[in-house]
Amino acid sequence: MEWxxxxxxxxxxxxxxxxxxxxxxxxxxxxxxIIFGQMGVINMAHGEFLTIGAYTTFVVSSLTSSYxxxxxxxxxxxxxxxxxxxxxAIGWLVEWAxxxxxxxxxxDTLLATWGxxxxxxxxxxxxxxxxxxxxxxPDWLMGSWNPTEAIDIPRNGLFVMGLTLLLTALLFxxxxxxxxxxxxxxxxxxxxxxxxxxINTKRVDRMTFALGCxxxxxxxxxxxxxxxxxxxxxxxxxxDTFLVVVFGGASSLLGTIASAFSIAQAQSLLEFFTSGxxxxxxxxxxxxxILMLRPQGLFSAKVRK
Amino acid sequence: MNPTLDKLLGGKQGxxxxxxxxxxxxxxxxxxxxxxxxxxxxxxxxxAFVAVGLVLCWGYGGILSLxxxxxxxxGGYCMAMFLKLEASDPERTKIQSTxxxxxxxxxxxxxxxxxxxxxFHSLSFTLIAVVVVPVLLALVIGIAMFKRRVGDVxxxxxxxxxxxxxxxxxIGQQGLTGGVNGITDLRTLKGWDIRSDEAxxxxxxxxxxxxxxxxxIARFIIASKLGRLLLAMRDKEExxxxxxxxxxxxxxxxxxxxxxxxxxxxxxxxxxxxxxxxSFVGIVPSIEMVIFAAVGGRLSLLGAVYGALLVNFxxxxxxxxxxxxxxxxxxGLFIVVVMYFPNGLAGLWDSHGKRCLARLRRKPQxxxxxxxxxxxTGKRPTPELETTP
Numbered sequence: 001m002e003w004x005x006x007x008x009x010x011x012x013x014x015x016x017x018x019x020x021x022x023x024x025x026x027x028x029x030x031x032x033x034i035i036f037g038q039m040g041v042i043n044m045a046h047g048e049f050l051t052i053g054a055y056t057t058f059v060v061s062s063l064t065s066s067y068x069x070x071x072x073x074x075x076x077x078x079x080x081x082x083x084x085x086x087x088x089a090i091g092w093l094v095e096w097a098x099x100x101x102x103x104x105x106x107x108d109t110l111l112a113t114w115g116x117x118x119x120x121x122x123x124x125x126x127x128x129x130x131x132x133x134x135x136x137x138p139d140w141l142m143g144s145w146n147p148t149e150a151i152d153i154p155r156n157g158l159f160v161m162g163l164t165l166l167l168t169a170l171l172f173x174x175x176x177x178x179x180x181x182x183x184x185x186x187x188x189x190x191x192x193x194x195x196x197x198x199i200n201t202k203r204v205d206r207m208t209f210a211l212g213c214x215x216x217x218x219x220x221x222x223x224x225x226x227x228x229x230x231x232x233x234x235x236x237x238x239x240d241t242f243l244v245v246v247f248g249g250a251s252s253l254l255g256t257i258a259s260a261f262s263i264a265q266a267q268s269l270l271e272f273f274t275s276g277x278x279x280x281x282x283x284x285x286x287x288x289x290i291l292m293l294r295p296q297g298l299f300s301a302k303v304r305k
Numbered sequence: 306m307n308p309t310l311d312k313l314l315g316g317k318q319g320x321x322x323x324x325x326x327x328x329x330x331x332x333x334x335x336x337x338x339x340x341x342x343x344x345x346x347x348x349x350x351x352x353a354f355v356a357v358g359l360v361l362c363w364g365y366g367g368i369l370s371l372x373x374x375x376x377x378x379x380g381g382y383c384m385a386m387f388l389k390l391e392a393s394d395p396e397r398t399k400i401q402s403t404x405x406x407x408x409x410x411x412x413x414x415x416x417x418x419x420x421x422x423x424x425f426h427s428l429s430f431t432l433i434a435v436v437v438v439p440v441l442l443a444l445v446i447g448i449a450m451f452k453r454r455v456g457d458v459x460x461x462x463x464x465x466x467x468x469x470x471x472x473x474x475x476i477g478q479q480g481l482t483g484g485v486n487g488i489t490d491l492r493t494l495k496g497w498d499i500r501s502d503e504a505x506x507x508x509x510x511x512x513x514x515x516x517x518x519x520x521x522i523a524r525f526i527i528a529s530k531l532g533r534l535l536l537a538m539r540d541k542e543e544x545x546x547x548x549x550x551x552x553x554x555x556x557x558x559x560x561x562x563x564x565x566x567x568x569x570x571x572x573x574x575x576x577x578x579x580x581x582x583x584s585f586v587g588i589v590p591s592i593e594m595v596i597f598a599a600v601g602g603r604l605s606l607l608g609a610v611y612g613a614l615l616v617n618f619x620x621x622x623x624x625x626x627x628x629x630x631x632x633x634x635x636x637g638l639f640i641v642v643v644m645y646f647p648n649g650l651a652g653l654w655d656s657h658g659k660r661c662l663a664r665l666r667r668k669p670q671x672x673x674x675x676x677x678x679x680x681x682t683g684k685r686p687t688p689e690l691e692t693t694p
Binding site for chain 1: 363369371449450453454455456457458459461462463465466467469470473474476477588592595596599629631632633635636637638639640643644647
């Protein structure tokens with residue numbers, strides 16, 4: 001019986017590990033699922049919007065600890081909201097200045113946003129320095145939760161999980177249940193038709209892009225609870241994130257969730273048996289192979305062309 | 306003129322352009338630069354191989370590979386494996402616990418040369434592998450992607466993912482590949498010391514000549530019917546398919562040619578720089594190579610070479626003098642070129658440079674006689690011509 005409970009504890013912790021990798025992937029992919037999945041814009045600077053959120057949280061945290069220590073336990077919620085709006089506002093500007101001029105040339109969008117990501121990375125480096133920074137976490141995010149003796153689940157992981165659930169639910173409601181979401185989907189499926197029924201497609205584009213960037217900002221804020229932030233933190237994840245969205249079937253939010261889940265579980269399971277880098281190689285290769293066999297991804301929306 | 310030769314040179318203008326480039330890299334650079342700088346230019350020229358391949362794939366074929374670093378790296382690693390085996394003969398490595406194998410393998414407690422390395426004892430095998438290995442991989446990727454009609458964007462993302470996979474794999478398999486450091490400390494090629502100034506000069510000329518050879522091959526492809534089809538596919542793929550052409554095969558072919566060029570470039574890189582590491586395989590170098598092609602002009606083979614040279618000169622100069630500014634400039638340059646000058650330097654040359662040149666050429670004529678050329682072509686004389694006394 002002893003070994004069974006021990007095995008159960010390891011399985012539970014391993015499962016939780018997979019779940020938190022899943023949440024991280026999903027948080028990153030949500031913003032991209034909107035920008036790439038719905039709009040078809042390849043935003044290589046997506047990782048940098050994530051970094052904006054992380055740095056915003058860092059700034060709020062250090063301002064709080066030096067000017068309003070009493071506010072300490074609650075600052076994090078404020079930081080999340082601020083991250084959303086700052087990343088969203090910058091996204092709005094970027095759409096206005098760059099993306100809106102490149103809708104006819106998707107491959108060029110990819111290249112131009114890559115240039116943007118270089119500029120943004122260097123910007124972070126100039127402002128915050130090349131060294132990694134980390135926000136001071138409120139006490140309620142530290143430590144871990146022990147349902148039994150052997151199981152040890154970190155609280156920040158739980159928090160990120162909760163945030164992921166909330167954000168996914170909100171996005172789902174916005175895209176599939178709100179009037180605005182209807183306009184977005186209409187614009188993406190048939191731009192000319194949408195315009196002719198009176199939808200301001202330019203505004204829809206701009207708001208959609210800004211929303212996607214804002215979500216990336218929230219993801220960045222959530223990441224500060226897990227790790228530290230450097231100028232190139234976002235760019236490390238960009239390829240994985242794109243793969244998650246492509247693998248899931250670009251225009252399906254459900255697909256993104258499913259693909260993030262399967263990639264994360266596969267990776268954390270493989271990590272248990274082989275080294276971290278080989279686990280990544282196997283997972284990514286499997287994803288690429290499946291994509292070669294099924295280019296439309298796991299879940300594909302039926303769209304008449 | 307012989308039609309084949311005409312295709313190769315791309316008419317009178319193409320021949321002049323090529324002659325200018327050849328003069329620049331074969332005569333001007335070797336005369337004007339010292340050994341160190343010339344070696345640096347040689348390194349830039351190896352990137353130009355990739356950029357020329359990208360012009361074919363991306364500018365003409367419309368397929369943007371963000372993983373050309375894979376092929377560059379594979380070519381480079383093939384060459385490096387041969388040189389490393391030669392550099393680690395039992396005589397020189399007798400202090401190792403297993404003499405005769407590369408030093409990094411010894412550090413990783415490997416006691417026997419891995420099977421993968423065995424064939425690289427032979428130079429002829431290596432030279433074939435430099436081209437064939439990248440082409441085979443490109444063939445597999447191409448068949449898998451294009452036969453299933455995967456879109457351009459997906460292709461870019463998947464090639465990028467493959468570049469990431471390969472980098473992680475190379476870094477992870479330290480005993481087999483040398484890990485992050487790569488394969489270093491390469492000394493001789495069949496007993497010929499590649500580190501001497503004289504050898505570097507010879508290698509520079511070999512690589513410049515090979516580059517010109519690649520440009521000629523690319524020109525031949527573009528001028529042939531295949532080149533026309535590539536352009537047609539890029540602009541209206543469905544129509545070409547309905548005309549009965551197998552679109553996928555053409556795409557696979559041009560992708561393989563690009564891979565072969567990149568592989569040759571990688572091998573020449575290893576020979577001239579003396580090492581190969583995963584930092585030339587991954588996503589960042591792959592996208593940088595796209596920048597070279599974009600800055601030079603995605604439709605111009607010669608432009609790609611100038612793009613590679615200029616961006617790299619800029620990179621070296623600015624990262625030496627203003628390291629802070631370099632990424633701003635590089636990113637800004639990229640945004641501006643992509644958004645406002647999609648045809649790069651070559652496009653600017655076509656729209657502005659040629660007109661200036663024509664104006665310069667016409668001026669002396671005006672002083673002597675009225676310009677017959679202008680009248681003959683039916684163009685309205687430019688205002689400058691009329692006001693010139």
